[in-house]
Every structure is written in C-alpha cells, then in structure tokens.
Amino acid sequence: MTERDGGVRGGRRTPGDVEGHDDEHPADPAAVDLFGLGSAAVIWSLGIFALTYVVVAVGAGWEIRSWVSWVGAAAGLAAFGVAAAFVVGGRGARTPAPVAVAVTGLVVGALALSLWSLPVETYRTLQTSPPVSALTVVATMLALHRRPVFAWVGAVCASVVAGVWGVAQGFGYPAGAEITFFCFPVLVMATLFVLMAPPMEVRIRALREREIAQAQTEAAARAGAAERHDQLRRLDRGARPILQRMVDRHAFGPDEVIDARLTEAQLRDGIRARAWESEEVRSAAWQARRRGVTVLLLDDGALDARGDTETARRLRRLLVAELRAARDGQITARVLPPGREVIASVVVNSSTGVSRTECRFDGAVCVFPGTLS
Incomplete structure (x- = not known):
C-alpha cells in the first residue's frame, strides 16, 4: 500500500x-457581555475619566503642600485603576466571585486612603468628588457585571468609612457619610438594568437565531437558484444545438452521434x-x-x-x-x-x-x- x-x-x-x-457559544450567558464593558469605547472613557480625576484633584488640592497627602492620593487613584482593570478585564458578562471580593476591598480601601490623605486645614468639598466618583464608576461596572450585591456592599462600606473619616476630621458622621450618597441612585439604575438583562438576552438571542436561520434559508435559496441557472446554462449550451438539429431533421453523422452521447453523459455527471x-x-x-x-x-x-x-x-x-x-x-x-x-x-x-x-x-x-x- x-x-x-x-x-x-x-x-x-x-x-x-x-x-x-x-466557551464562546452564544447560548452561554456568561459568554455574552450585554453592556459591552470590555469594549474599546469603555476603556477610552475610563482613560478620560482618570485624566479628569487627576485634573480635578490637582485643582481642588492646589493649596496642599504635604507630599504625603499627594502620595496617598496617587495611591488611591492607582487602587481605583486596578479595581477597574479587574472588572473590565474579566471574561464574559459575570465577574468571578473572588475578583468581585478583591474589587470591593480595593474600592473601599482606595476611598479610605484618598479621604485620609486630605489635610483638614485645606479641605474643600470638591476634593472628595474624584475618589467618590471613582467609587461610583467601579461599583456600577461591578453591578453591571452581574455582581450587584458586591457593588452594594462596597458602596455601604464606603459610606461607613466616609462617616468615620468625617468623625475623625471633626465634621461629624452624617457630614462625612453624605459625600457618598450620590453613588446609590446610580447603583439603583445599574441594579435595575441587571434585573432586566436576562429577559433581554433571551430576546436578543432569539432574534439572532432567527436572523441566522433566515440568512441560511436565503443562502440556500440563492445557492439552489444558482445551481439551477448553471444547469440550465449547461443544458442550453450542450443540448440545445443537438435538439435544434433534431427538430430541423438533420441527418447526424458518426462524429455528431458520438458528440451527442458525450453531451448526454456530461449532463448526467452534473446531476448525479x-x-x-x-x-x-x-x-x-x-x-x-x-x-x-x-x-x-x-x-x-x-x-x-x-x-x-x-x-x-x-x-x-x-x-x-x-x-x-x-x-x-x-x-x-x-x-x-x-x-x-x-x-x-x-x-x-x-x-x-x-x-x-x-x-x-x-x-x-x-x-x-x-x-x-
């Protein structure tokens, strides 16, 4: 052989x-990022937000002269960045539980580090806006990644930390905690979106499958029409002249008989x-x-x-x-x-x-x- x-x-x-x-099958909900949080647009938006964070933090803290405070603020920003990278970098639409725990701890720690880096003598309310906004962004993305419980736990813990910071700074617990309150309405909307996501996915998947089935049907119809067209063209090119000569009562010679039989065999090949x-x-x-x-x-x-x-x-x-x-x-x-x-x-x-x-x-x-x- x-x-x-x-x-x-x-x-x-x-x-x-x-x-x-x-692992890429669309029927697996974990493989469908419904909100597109891993897209280039989201990553660019996070980069623009980080730049805005730095500009607002520097402008609001222009009177701060302690390098320790600036190092603490930079470390807080870095922790927020790591937390956001964990959420965006996760595969699928659901952040793994260990990653969600780590992100929750990072955002709470980053907020605490950022707040305690603010000197009380130069404190302005605007100085707390960048870290609290970063907390809101990361918690919202975590909620949209099918971990709303972790996002809410992180937001509540952050409010407690802010309240304790307010007490330590002499502002009082309510004054400290209220700086994080605008995070909760955003989380409510994110949670509602997450609750609506499964039915939306079912509908989107059904529409996608219907579209694919329709495309396959149309492709099969086009292929069948093209095949029929090719067969008719071959029939017209090969058999029509022979049939026309038969209609005209043409007397076929030996070579013409051979060509007619070869044409018939060729047409049979195209069919079977x-x-x-x-x-x-x-x-x-x-x-x-x-x-x-x-x-x-x-x-x-x-x-x-x-x-x-x-x-x-x-x-x-x-x-x-x-x-x-x-x-x-x-x-x-x-x-x-x-x-x-x-x-x-x-x-x-x-x-x-x-x-x-x-x-x-x-x-x-x-x-x-x-x-x-």
Missing part, C-alpha cells in the same frame, strides 16, 4: 473545529455527481470517453457532509490525472455516503490491471493496486 497525491495524513478535523469553541463537478473534470472525462474509456461518476454526499473543500480539490486532481492517463477500460469515481471511514474511491479497470484509490476520513489518500472494487 502506498500513498499518493501528497500521501499525507493531514486535514484532520474534529467536531470542535466545525462547531466552534464551547456534483462533488466531482469542475471544468477540469468535465474536460478530462469528455476526452477520456472520446478515447473509448467508460467513465462513471457518482456522489452519495460524504463530501457535502464533511464540508472540506481542500479534500474535494485533491480528489478532483487525482481523478483528472487518472482520466488523462486512461486509454481503455473503465473508471468509476464515487463519493461514498457520510459516516464511513472511506469518503471517496476511484477504481481504474484497464488492460494494464486494476487499481483502487481511496481517500479516508483522516485525509490520507491510499492506492491499492491489483484489487477489485
């Missing part, structure tokens, strides 16, 4: 190659052997039949089910080579039914012997000389 036409065992395809990766259909195969089969070779092409659908165009091209090249080399006898090329180890075979029975060429499911092309089909 030898291998030919490259003789390689390649092109192995697994069900995963055809169906796609399971679509997998072998190509200009090279048609031309080689026509010439082989003119030399007296019997050519039988059959297609039982294995290549259509496989969807492997490279294997189909290899088989056509192999068949063309056999057709061009044949001088007598019979060539039978068959694409077998789906589900078999062998997907196609070419049997050559001539005066020099009998050979059988097989293409197996794993892509190997093998020749068995001296065997019968």
